[in-house]
Amino acid sequence: MALVKRLLVGRPLATTEQEHQRITKKIALAVFSSDAISSTAYATEEILFVTVTAATGAALSRGIDTLIPIAVAVALLLAIVVSSYRQTIFAYPSGGGSYIVSRENLGENPSLIAGGALLVDYILTVAVSISAGVAAIISIPDFQSVEKHRVLLCLVLILFITLANLRGVKESGRLFAFPTYLYIAMLTALVAYGLYRSYISGDVSHIHINHKAFLDAMKDQSGTFGVFLILKGFSSGAVALTGTEAISNGVPAFRRPESKNAAATLMAMGIILGTLFFGVSVLATHLHPYPSHQQTVIAQMGLAIFGNNAAFFILQVATAAILTLAANTAYADFPRLSSIIARDGYLPRQLSNRGDRLVFSNGVVVLAGAAALLVVAFGGLTNALIPLYAVGVFASFTLSQAGMVRHHRREQEPGWRRNMVVNAIGAVATFVVLVIIAVTKFISGAWVSIVVIIMIILLFKAIHRHYTRVTENLRVEPGYRAPPKNNTVLVLVGRVHKGVINAIAYSRSLNPMHLLAVCVVTDEEEDEEIRKQWAEFAIDVPLETVYNPYRELSRPVLRFIDELDSHWENDVITVVIPEFVVNHWWEHVLHNQSALFLKGRLLFRKGTVVTSVPYHLE
16 A cells, blocks of 8 residues: 555655745746636636527627626736735735635634635635536547546546645646646637637638537526626626635745745736636637537637647647646645644644645545535536636635735835725725625525535534634643542453453553453353353453343443442543454454444543553464
8 A cells, every 4th residue: 555655646755855845936827827827718608608698699699799898897807806916925925815814804704704715616626627627628529429428537637636736736736837838828829810810811700500509508598688697797707717816825835035936926827817818708709609518619719710620639638638737726725725724723633734745635635525526416517516616716805805905004014005905996896796796696506605605614613612622621720730540450351362361461560459351241151161261371360251142342341341430439440452463454354343443432431541452463
């Protein structure tokens, strides 16, 4: 098992090597920005899924006419959010993003809302990115036959990216950098060449509609074209902003100076994302692609501009790659954020521990498991997952920027009034978008995210109450002294063997006030046999037998301990369990594990100590 782990994950890294695991801006753009940049592959399509509500050419045209106004609104919102998070990077270089900003400036409950929303968002990021990547693969004409294996493909890709991240942020970043930059180059080429052919050479026309695929995609859509539907389309397009906060959450992963490098990467990401999203929307207004489950909007435009050739194939491969690897943003941030929340006592402590490769491996595994469940539950369909997506994103945006307003007022650093105005505008704008998303997409699935976030907050509080209670119970007051204890040692035996003899010898070394052995028997024959063995080996420890005809072990032993405990005041009963240890792990399946189950039961009994005395077989 250790060899398999080394092959899959790599050699363990010492804590002193952590500095060498920091990443450059070029790799960081792939690690932390792939989620945001990859949204250009499906954000335009999600707008069309909403604004095109009837299977008629006129409705399709009216829906496409809204793309540019919606794209302008999303681009302006992106500029505000990027400006805000750039300030967050310099104000809170330790990472944590919205959660830390809310905790330091708004209090416990807002910080838990931000933390819960971000964790939900990261799980959805993996599910949406993987499902969208598989959709891009299925959109290649020669690969459409694998559509029936959509969910299985999603799960395989989740496993692949999980193993890559368990190897470490630096290694996964190197692996994912090339596909990210290839996608940026290919989408730039599609937009530039497409706009040239559309508006200068004029040798490309509207995309021919596959009416069957179009009707299949539209059968679940409904509504009358109007303001509400435009707002709903805007809320779908706003998914382009998902992942914008990722860089502020992962500042400590950057090479020094961390804040400066993180801010530069954030600005580069904002420019690339805004330019490509707007360019795709402008190109779509001329080509008139249509929403379909069989072929993505990017694939339709790629075929129209490049044709079914090597350039189109590379575009689709790059799209599938970045959509799949966009999940890496969540893999970089979910474990880091969950470790911060765990250190604050709102998540299990295990999530704050680094693994062999200096990554928060427990968080990586939890993220993979949750995303896999979502993919299976929603059949791996991107547009089925999107309505769940943006609620958490904009909740965290709003709280982060509201927290930064409080931060500027308190610190009053140079230029604080200007910065406060930027954050106040951002808080209002993202809150308005949050309300639009919650209202327009509530029935479509946004209510699920709201309910899950509330449940996570309740879970946070329950975990925190537990840790607070444990801390209070373990606190040592000045002058505290443990009361003297009377130690009674009870050796559990089944038959006499070397392990039992060694366990009795160990029990004597404890110098207990009382020492005795107990054996659970099912009939008189077993009773006689154990007493015969006891006499044969001249064991001078009192032996008690407990009769139980139902072949149980735990319950009669617990009853016997209760009776024994009633004989003396202020005593501790030490139960010594002799165990033999086999040579190979697989040999354990040939023996019952009754001692293991008994130890589990005794663990919860007050005033009881359980000691295993192993005897290793030659």
